[in-house]
Amino acid sequence: MPALQRASFGYLLRHPWQLALALAGITIGVAVMVAVDLASSSAQLAYRLSMETLNGNATHQVVGGPGGIDECIYAELRVAHGVQNIAPVVQGQAESGDRTLELLGIDIFAERAMRGFTASASGADGLAARVSGLLTMPGAVLLTPRTAGELAVEIGDRFELRVNGRTRNAILIDHIGSGAGTAALDDVVVLDIALAQEWLGMAGRLSRIDVRADDDDAKQLSRLLPADLEVLNAGNRTQTTAEMSRAFTTNLKAMSLLAMLVGVFLIYNSVSFAVLQRRNLLGILRGLGVTRGQVFRLLLGEALALGIAGALFGIAAGIWLGEQLLVLVSQSINDLYFRVSVTGVDINALSLARGFGAGLAATVVAAAIPACEASSWRPRLAMSRSVIERRAHSLLPWLAAAGAGCALLSLLLVQVSGDSLAAGLTALFFLIFGLGLCLPPAVRWLTRGCAWFARRFAGNAASLAIAGVAASLSRTGVAIVALAVAVSATIGVSIMVDSFRTSVSSWLDQTLRSDFYVAIDGGGDMAPSLVADLAAVDGIAAWSSSRRAWLETPEGRTRLVALKMAPESFAGTTLLDADPDTVWPAFERGEAVVVSEALAYRRAIRPGNTLTLQTGPGPRGFDVAATFRSYDANPETVLVSRRLYDRFWDDPAVDSLGIYLEPDADAQRVQARLRAATGDRAVLSVRSNRDLRQRSLEIFDRTFIITHVLYWLAVGVAVIGILGAMLALQMERARELAVLRALGVTRLELGGLVTLQTTYIGLLSGLAAIPLGLLMSWMLIDVINRRAFGWSMEIVVDPAVLWQALLLSAGVAFLAGIYPAWRASRAHPAQAMRED
Amino acid sequence: MLVNVKIGLLATVFTVVLLCHAGCAKAPEPAAAAAAPDLSDLLGSPRESGYRLALEPRVFEFPRDHGPHDGYRNEWWYLTGNLDTSSGRRFGYELTLFRFALSPDPPPAQGSAWATDSIHIGHFAITDVERGAFHVAERQARAAAGLAGAERDPFRVWLYDWSIQLFPGNSGDADRWQVSAADGANRLDLSLEPARPPVLQGDNGLSQKSADPGNASFYYSIPRLTTSGTLQVDGTRYEVSGTSWLDREWSSSALADDQAGWDWFSLQLEDGTDLMYYQLRKKDGSTDAYSAGTLMPPDEAPVPLAPEDVQLSVLAHWDSPAGGQYPNEWRFVVPQASLDLHIRPVLRDQELDTWVRYWEGAVDISGTLGNTPLNGRGYVELTGYARP
């Protein structure tokens, strides 16, 4: 290494902790970003892979309405039209213990063209055994070796599966998916289509028909089909489903960027320190004839090296962290959207490259500012600190103006960007960044007041400490901003989650009006005969029913909910923009439908508009009477009356019943009667409204665990920033502190001084974080959530959140100050004064 | 045709023991056996299987017996034929529909139209002599949900869009068989009229395959059907006419342990004589004593042929690119009938590379009856020769 580089880098090596903190900042920032990216992309990839594996070679899928497809269509295609490369599928879910498994009912003879894993066994004899077993052995199923292992089932073993509320005896006859790509098939139970129909109660119906065809053939195929069937592109279908969770993962990524943003402040902090402290060295070098460009390149090169190292550490840490987060992410996706079984993070180059690039870019940008400034210094020797400080101070108004500009730009962006989520997130970052820039001027102003107070009421030492913060704003400013941003994130996110939870909770109160709810345990279709028997049970005053279905068109999927309302049920659905007294009668007559707020928002539909839906007889327009409030995870929902549903969709089944008891009826007894009426047709799950509400909120809370994890990581980054800032500040002032010691200030007093200073910084950050956090919560609720999910909610601010944030901020700063204080107090005055 | 033979051919796919007879002397996979304990029914001797057995001659009744015979493990409708266009272009075809029961018990799943214990397999081949091309397709389907099946009245057997149907003739009109199959650019739509009544093979239709009682099938043929219709080969349609042969067989039997394969001849001679002969081959290469055949002169009673009635010698061989060597040209002498025939395939490579590999192809016959030259056409099936 040439002497010039050695001269500069030698400084960092002499101050390893500073190097370490800068590295830590980059590392954590990159790690969080990579982790979230990996976790959410792994969850989606796992889903996609699993779908791709399950779909096999299918390029298209024939799908029908809520009730699936009449199986005769398949035979007609095969026999009358000679269509090849199609395969029938009956799909559903089963439970084993607390594990949810996917049932894939197939006709093995149609599988060879479609799915390798079902039709490929070890050799012709293995396949013979499989064909024979699937068709003739009662309960024959196939599992991956891993799933079988986890269920403790060996080939030839019988085990129980719960399907559609009934316990079924399965026997594992063979493994599927030996070798690579097996993970995508974990938790999949392959069985014969006849058995699948029997278990799932889907006699006569298919879930879909898989098709392997080019687009022309697919088009031809669609001409052979009745109007209620659609030929959809399999990849698009998977994509559409996967994208249901996109709003969720986008929000996660936004949170991870927040950590990165805090990381950027920290990097800036570290690098600018490193530059400031070498001002003497840089002066000497400039005096010796080192050019500005050389200085700039020197510092930037250093930052680059630091950035590369930090980003690499960050990637390593991110992979580890991603594995931890993956559990949370996939849990939430399972709770809210679709079944996904994830066995590990998929370390994809793109995520890593993104994290690496972002970390490097952040470092370079953060370093470019001080490097640029340092290279602009005139080569005067021992550029005095006061000059730099003065310069920093003279920058403050500009900083404030730029910050305000950014914030305004952000608000403007919100106004003009319609419902673009990306623009919303950009605006959020502009807002945070802009307000962050405004903080140093605010700190200065605040500190002047505080120093005056301190001098007045707390004596000289305190005022020295406090004034020190303002005086050294070029160093403390960034630390304050970093901590404030991190703490404001805790405020913003807490308020958002609180508001959300409050809204969801009151929505649940409103919606869950029945005394209790009855469904098939583990989920499943309730046949009309069962519904009729249950409704006839003594002690029931009224009952409602609901059926949830997906309507699929090439344009996407729509959630359809068919309701048979009890008189008491109507109040359970809050209409936002129309008179219930006129809407519900029309709704009940089947003349109109009601759409969720999110659907109305997303598709710009208002009461009075017509909404076209795919029905049994083909597409048909329906009048929209009103929009209703819903916090469902699949927010774009259309409500139709059961009468309308029965008229247009061939699907008599029901998902759940809401039971209203007669005033004097005993809930326990009615439940017992319901179970008796069901007999062995199914195992019923009966839940009180309170129980259901609690479970919903549990899922809600579980969804936000990861959000909390992420903001704590951001706080962690900020704490490191404060620690680094304070250490550097104490080092910077080593001589000054040594003089204080020489003048007779005790170690304890000196430590106290330093601690006071850091705590004060924490307090300042906390104060600054409050308005920032409030703004951020508004942004998250009214812009981000609205755009991501279409939800609207009341902003609920719990004062506790605010003072806790203040406490948090002061607390972490206090903790971060302990070590620097200890160091400062241990320093030998004579030595410190000698040091250069 | 042969019960044992054909079981050996296709049941390979479903049974392990029989696989050995198809040329693979491999012991059953323990895993496979463990995987499907109920398979033991299939793997054991036919007498213990629970299926119905061909034990003694029965009374055949047509058209009823064209239809399916439930309770037997397997059954097939086997059509082969030689066709010409008006411009003299020569084709051969094979369309075979097999029914296999997987279990003598009723299907396990209830309440589903897909539940079944039997499956259908089809082979469809066209020999394009002029182009030297041989097109093969294979299909499998469950005999359920309308996808495949066999019905008695009116008779129809089908597998997806491949089918063989019978339209019984009204008062004096001949029966008409309608045959269709398609695969990609190849298609077959033929109308067949029997040129002679069904011939019962073996002992009045009971065809014994080994010494083991029950190791036998019920077997009849319609050795000559006048055929016309359309054939589409590689996308080009041809109006064709010619002669077909229908073989019908059902049983629950299997090959004996020492049998390796067979050579089956179905020969249609110009003078109206038809000849069927199968030579069962033992693993040591010798001819099995249960080999048999029938000489069916026109307007005369069929004459059973025992191995000692026939002199069959191989004149040439053909090496399959996929492995194994097949006999490919024969001298076929029936001294008692003064028949001396020279049999040559119209195309050397008529091997079906289906789940089980075998050779089945159109042949030309030249020879003499006494001193009179006598030519003909036919089909030959060769199994148990394929080697990996």
Add this chain to the structure above:
Amino acid sequence: MPVTASTSPDASVSLRHISHSYLEGVRRHVVLDDLSADFASGEAIALRGRSGSGKSTLLNLICGIDAPDAGQVIVAGHDLTSMSERDRTLYRRRHIGFVYQAFNLVSTLSVADNIRLVLELNGIGGQEASQRVDELLQAVGLADRGNSFPDVLSGGEQQRVAIARALAHRPAILLADEPTGNLDDRTAADVLSSLDTLRREQRATLIVATHSNAVAAACDRTLELRDGRLVAAD
């Protein structure tokens, strides 16, 4: 302007009508006022003057760190005032050696590397640089301290390293700002002797700002800065 290695023996310095001032708060402070002077090649000049009289400013102008408000600074035939900042830096790198009162060694580099740094900046590396470093350390009597870091050296030793560093690349002009200001008389004499020996060997022009009589006495002539102008010392 092209800054090539000067092969000419020209080491003259010519200052023509130089004025220089700086802002201190809102007040403009005039330091140099229409100053002109000529120093011949190889000459040794002592600059005297009260603190704040502009000695350091003058040195900064000659080495190209600062540019005058008006006038020309011509060093070794190069007109510094017409050069860009970058060219002045490159000029300084090549033609100027500077010795400071506070030594200003790079604390993160060893003694030898401090000298080597200047050589590397001038494109001299490898064996040639090592040889030169050894030679210089020998010359200033610190042959055995090459691997030491500056903070373990005494003030006199540090300044002798600084002198070696200043002359390592054989500059035409050697500038010194109170080189003995931080040293005791005895040490100062040692340092001065090192400085003088090396300068003479390389025939560099020396301009030294000093309060020290001893330093002034070692120079060819002494000028005094007074009211922004140079006058011959009494």
